[in-house]
Amino acid sequence: MKKLLRIHQSSGMHWVGNGFPVRSVIEYNGLGRELSPFLLLDYAAPYQFPPGNERRGVTGHPHKGFETVTVAYQGELEHRDSSGGGGKIGAGDVQWMTAGNGIVHEEFHSQDFTRKGGTLQMVQLWVNLRAKDKSAKPGYQTLLNAQIPKVLLAQDAGTVRVIAGEYGGRKGTAKTFTPINLWDVNLRAGKSAELPLPDGHTTTFLVLSGEVVVNGERDAREGDLAIFARTGDSIAVKAKMDAKLLVIDGEPIDEAIVAYGPFVMNTQEEIQQAVRDYQSGRMGHIGS
Numbered sequence: 001m002k003k004l005l006r007i008h009q010s011s012g013m014h015w016v017g018n019g020f021p022v023r024s025v026i027e028y029n030g031l032g033r034e035l036s037p038f039l040l041l042d043y044a045a046p047y048q049f050p051p052g053n054e055r056r057g058v059t060g061h062p063h064k065g066f067e068t069v070t071v072a073y074q075g076e077l078e079h080r081d082s083s084g085g086g087g088k089i090g091a092g093d094v095q096w097m098t099a100g101n102g103i104v105h106e107e108f109h110s111q112d113f114t115r116k117g118g119t120l121q122m123v124q125l126w127v128n129l130r131a132k133d134k135s136a137k138p139g140y141q142t143l144l145n146a147q148i149p150k151v152l153l154a155q156d157a158g159t160v161r162v163i164a165g166e167y168g169g170r171k172g173t174a175k176t177f178t179p180i181n182l183w184d185v186n187l188r189a190g191k192s193a194e195l196p197l198p199d200g201h202t203t204t205f206l207v208l209s210g211e212v213v214v215n216g217e218r219d220a221r222e223g224d225l226a227i228f229a230r231t232g233d234s235i236a237v238k239a240k241m242d243a244k245l246l247v248i249d250g251e252p253i254d255e256a257i258v259a260y261g262p263f264v265m266n267t268q269e270e271i272q273q274a275v276r277d278y279q280s281g282r283m284g285h286i287g288s
């Protein structure tokens with residue numbers, strides 16, 4: 001069993017652009033130092049948007065050196081990027097974008113969601129790349145809910161959606177550069193599960209709703225992040241009420257992290273180069 005190190009609480013809410021009311025759960029100059037390869041985790045708790053005409057979100061901006069993973073739980077989002085990627089994701093869908101060598105993208109509420117209004121709930125996770133993969137070609141994977149395997153937990157305890165990695169012999173849909181397990185776990189009130197996770201991996205989970213007892217020791221509620229030791233091969237959760245967890249697990253990348261805004265590299269020189277590349281248009285343009 002992986003020892004529970006602590007329960008971390010998210011920050012207060014702030015806006016990303018005018019579309020995403022998020023709480024910072026992991027920041028790259030904070031917990032991201034400890035939770036490699038995970039650099040950043042923003043959680044947008046359920047938020048009600050009125051019907052409108054102006055599309056809310058974040059206009060064109062760059063990324064380089066890592067991947068952004070966006071999981072939509074409620075609402076609908078649209079994305080376009082300079083690699084020619086783009087798409088719309090709704091409840092249960094996931095965008096897995098490889099910034100790699102440099103990408104420019106925009107992130108907005110979909111036209112439809114803007115017009116009708118409704119509840120938005122989502123997570124964005126930044127996954128670091130090894131130095132040798134930071135120059136990878138930018139790319140974009142849309143993982144639709146229907147393509148993501150859903151595995152039943154023993155004793156009718158709930159389900160595991162395998163976004164990346166493997167659970168119960170089912171492989172996740174996402175292609176990743178390093179070993180990652182990203183699972184949506186739904187646990188029914190009063191039920192327990194022991195989830196196998198690799199020894200040596202960074203292991204953590206975010207509570208999206210409900211309340212659980214972790215390793216029989218501590219309670220974790222909505223917005224809490226449970227952080228485990230790398231040593232050990234499982235974690236245990238028991239639901240005090242129906243609960244949803246995002247389990248985040250991966251092989252650590254033991255390399256220097258030098259981050260500046262939307263760029264995460266290994267050295268200061270590489271950051272300066274990234275800034276120059278973006279400013280001179282070498283990361284491309286949306287729609288080109």
Ligand code: MN
Pocket residue numbers: 061063068105107
């Ligand atoms: Mn972005």
